[in-house]
Amino acid sequence: MNSSIEIGTDDRGAAVHVNVQELLATRLLVQGNSGSGKSHLLRRLLEESAGLVQQIVIDPEGDFVTLADRYSHIVVNAGDYSEREIAAMGARIREHRASVIVALDTLDIEAQMSCAAVFLNALFDAPREHWFPALVVVDEAQMFAPSASGDVSDTIRRASLAAMTNLMCRGRKRGLAGAIATQRLAKLAKNVAAEASNFLMGRTFLDIDMARAADLLGMERRQAEAIRDLERGHFLGLGPAISRRPVAVKIGSTQTATRAGTHNLLPLPSAERQDMRTMLFAELETQAPPIPAPAPKPLAPDELLRRFAEQDAGGADRADVGDNDLSAPDVEAPDTEPAIVSALDDMLADPDAAFHPEAFLYQDFSVRCRMQRLARVPLDLPQFRRRFALAKGGIFDPADEKWRELLDAASRLPDDMLAPFVCIARAAMEGIPCPDDEALGRAYGTRSPGRIRRLVEYMEKQGAVVVRSDFGGRRSIGIPELGLSTEAE
Numbered sequence: 001m002n003s004s005i006e007i008g009t010d011d012r013g014a015a016v017h018v019n020v021q022e023l024l025a026t027r028l029l030v031q032g033n034s035g036s037g038k039s040h041l042l043r044r045l046l047e048e049s050a051g052l053v054q055q056i057v058i059d060p061e062g063d064f065v066t067l068a069d070r071y072s073h074i075v076v077n078a079g080d081y082s083e084r085e086i087a088a089m090g091a092r093i094r095e096h097r098a099s100v101i102v103a104l105d106t107l108d109i110e111a112q113m114s115c116a117a118v119f120l121n122a123l124f125d126a127p128r129e130h131w132f133p134a135l136v137v138v139d140e141a142q143m144f145a146p147s148a149s150g151d152v153s154d155t156i157r158r159a160s161l162a163a164m165t166n167l168m169c170r171g172r173k174r175g176l177a178g179a180i181a182t183q184r185l186a187k188l189a190k191n192v193a194a195e196a197s198n199f200l201m202g203r204t205f206l207d208i209d210m211a212r213a214a215d216l217l218g219m220e221r222r223q224a225e226a227i228r229d230l231e232r233g234h235f236l237g238l239g240p241a242i243s244r245r246p247v248a249v250k251i252g253s254t255q256t257a258t259r260a261g262t263h264n265l266l267p268l269p270s271a272e273r274q275d276m277r278t279m280l281f282a283e284l285e286t287q288a289p290p291i292p293a294p295a296p297k298p299l300a301p302d303e304l305l306r307r308f309a310e311q312d313a314g315g316a317d318r319a320d321v322g323d324n325d326l327s328a329p330d331v332e333a334p335d336t337e338p339a340i341v342s343a344l345d346d347m348l349a350d351p352d353a354a355f356h357p358e359a360f361l362y363q364d365f366s367v368r369c370r371m372q373r374l375a376r377v378p379l380d381l382p383q384f385r386r387r388f389a390l391a392k393g394g395i396f397d398p399a400d401e402k403w404r405e406l407l408d409a410a411s412r413l414p415d416d417m418l419a420p421f422v423c424i425a426r427a428a429m430e431g432i433p434c435p436d437d438e439a440l441g442r443a444y445g446t447r448s449p450g451r452i453r454r455l456v457e458y459m460e461k462q463g464a465v466v467v468r469s470d471f472g473g474r475r476s477i478g479i480p481e482l483g484l485s486t487e488a489e
Contacts, residue, residue: 005052077106168196
């Protein structure tokens, strides 16, 4: 079987080949500044070798998903899957020898590094009987194997770097051949770059990168200037799979193209200025700004005291009648539930109510009950704390039979966690997306995202909830005792 593929031509127009069989044993490093043609080179390599070897592409920018339009590649949008699912998928890929493109473009940098680490480790940890040869292409490798710490956490950086090191250092015996591309050699970890025996060096301008590229190509430092003069799509190649001496390569054309925007100049639109303004702002100008709800009118102190006095006088009169007239019929105690619900509803109309101190809230509740001519406050402080928490979660009548199972499931949690749990459980019962951290923070009375994460973790440890998060950042939360789960959000 002929394992040689053509990737381009040299200065004399002669074809330059890559021996895929040798490449699998010796690995490949591609370097070049942005715009030098690295992605085009990788696409040519993948297209030409598509029928020879299983291909696995780690694609941080979504550049290679179009290969699936012409070849048998499967596109895996990593943002749609959880960590456990990505790991299981990596194992199945090795077992079934499927060519896949793992698209990471919907994820932020930390999620990309974490997902790549999980996926590469799953490939690496596959059972021995599944160690089939596979070409593993990693674009923008400096992101996954950085030479220095950056904005990401050390835990994620170490995990990603370890996975890339395993791929390049120990992957060969497991059938994994790394072909990595980077914009800058100085940003790529040296122990990852050093494991490659084949090199394709494109245009670069910084002295430190030119010096490293010249060293890898076996060129003298004064010859490194030639790397700066390379045109787009031109590379210097060296290695047992390419050539025993440095060779200039002009990369050939490809059958597929990226979906990214074109770099060619295009004529600007010919629309008149007023027409363009209409297209840009028409809908915005017709939309009326939202009208905020009017705030409740505060009562003057004199009016509030007058109402209190009337309330007390009315209560004293009724007490006198009850004490002095033994023949008077028993007076049925008034139903306080509507007043409680009304007071709680009015309190929650204030968007900052959940963030006020408990003592302030209970005092506010007491005043509102007195305003509704109740002889006494119907709830003590612990009862109020529970009813207010339920009301924040949308339950104003806890005696309603439809909430019985939900409240039973919440019984293992302290009262201060009742509101966020009820929000989650109601979302699960209604089949709507999981409340975000901001909504849970309002229910819990905090604006700290860290406290919300710790809250959800605590509820999960107590067995009250089960959290599932995918690499796209979407979270769904299940309630085991209800057998329900929210939609992902």
